[in-house]
Amino acid sequence: MNAKEIKKLFPILDQQVNGNPLVYLDSAATSQKPIQVIEKLDDYYRRYNSNVHRGVHTLGTLATDEYEGAREKVRAFLNAQDTAEIVFTRGTTTAINLVAQSYGTDHVGEGDEIVITPMEHHSNIIPWQQLAKRKGAVLKYIPLQEDGTIALADVEKTITERTKIVSVVYVSNVLGTVNPIAEMAKVAHKHGAVMVVDGAQAAPHVHVDVQQLDCDFFAFSAHKMCGPTGIGALYGKKALLEAMEPIEFGGEMIDFVGLQDSTWKELPWKFEGGTPIIAGAIGFGAAIDFVTDLGFNEIEQHEKELVDYSFERLGDFKDLTIFGPKDRAGVITFQLGDVHPHDVATVLDAEGIAVRAGHHCAQPLMKWLDVVATARASYYVYNTKEDIDALANGLVKAKEYFSDVFS
Structure with missing residues (x-):
């Protein structure tokens, strides 16, 4: 299935925006949702x-099966060993x-190091x-290289005992x-540290295997991947999660509650206090089905073609600066001369083109x-070369x- 069909x-x-066909180039902020996910949410409601886990009636059983079924889909998506590792x-x-917090x-204690x-x-x-402030760490x-990449030599220098x-x-x-x-995790583990991965932008775009990466924790969100x-998920190695204390307390996460003390459920439910995000998890599962069916080899190849075409169309564009390495995921962050990125984004919006402008929480x-600030065009499975044109x-x-800025 090609991008136009997708x-x-x-x-x-x-639809049209401001009289022009919508060109959505803001998927790094949030992706759009396919009909399969929309219909799955509609079907649940x-x-x-119904609420999950507690009821024995038919609706509760159906909801629980779909909710926990979504957890298994997340497990398989990440290649985690056990659904207990998916919170x-x-x-x-x-x-x-x-x-x-947990x-x-x-x-982490006084004088210890946290490396980012x-x-x-x-x-x-x-x-x-x-x-770090709480613990005196x-x-x-x-440090970054000039092109915005990380050198393993710098990783070795920064991480210590x-x-x-x-x-x-x-x-x-x-x-x-x-x-x-994976290479950074090896260095971290050599020094006895744990490796935490912010996978928000990775999960939609590259194949993720937490066992191959050997990360200790991996965090990501559903809304950036259809x-x-x-709703999102935290993967954690089982032994680490079992030793951790929950940070939210209430219903769903308890085993026994007495007048003075309480005990917690086993993994992963001890970290899921309160009524869970049931519809969100079910929709999350549908989104995983969707992107998995498309195939990550195909997704990565498609985004590489879009990035290469972006450099072809924009690389020699006078007064345009593109930030970051040539080899990258589907994000093009740029500055047009001395024009403020918000002004650039406003002009593009008038043409029906949605890009992000600002500091991008960075x-x-x-x-x-x-x-x-910068302007950012970010691509996903539904974008085409015509969008870049x-x-x-x-x-x-x-x-x-x-034009007065460039005169």
Whole structure:
């Protein structure tokens, strides 16, 4: 199935914006949803809406089967060994915070080190900043190469015997850089540290095998890979999760509650307090079915073609700077002369082209790039070379509109 055929499966893309056909180039912020996922959510609410785990009636059993079936789909998607290693969360941010507040609180002490990189999303910076402040730990950064990649020699230099946690984005949401997670995990483990992976941008675009990566934790969200918002998952090695304490308490996660003390359910439910995100998990499972059926070899090849074509169309575009390495995932982050990215995005929106403008929740990286903000076009399975042509033509119009800046 080619991109034009895939695009027809996404109802939202069949519309006009500001009198022009919609060209959606903001999938790094959130992807659009195929009809299969929309219908799965609709089916849950129409046919078997019920709470899970507690009821013995028919609707409750159906909902529980679908909810736990989605957990098995996440397990298989990541190639985790056990469904007990899959904790449903509200998304990547919640998953990383869970690790920081539970594992981090118990294993990081004064003078210990937490290692991250300057390319991290704020969701993979702030939890570690807060943990370091609480515990008197040191937050260290692996330096970046000029093209926005990481050199393993710098990884070796930065991680020491005092390092307890290494937390790194798999794919940068700004540069598209694909980091060498498996190699970094080896270095972390050699020094006795755990490897945490922000997989928000990786899971939709590259094949993920947590056993091959040998990461200790992997966090990702459904909404960036054709699923609903408000649902994600944390993978954790079973022995680590079993030793961790929950950070949210209430119904669903308990085994026995007494007047003075309580005990917790086994994995993974001890981390899922309260009524879970049932519809979201079911939609998550449908999204995994969808992208798995498309095939990650095909997804990666398609995005490589789009990136290569982007450099062909935009690489020699006068006054346009593209940030990041040539070898990347499907993200093109750029600056058009001295025109503010918000102004560029506004002109493009008038042409029906949706791009993201701002600091992309990566202010330390913006500082490293020596810019206040950038514009970003991000691709997914439904994008075509014609979309990139539209972007190129839109940038020509933006340059004409702001011609006084270039005179």
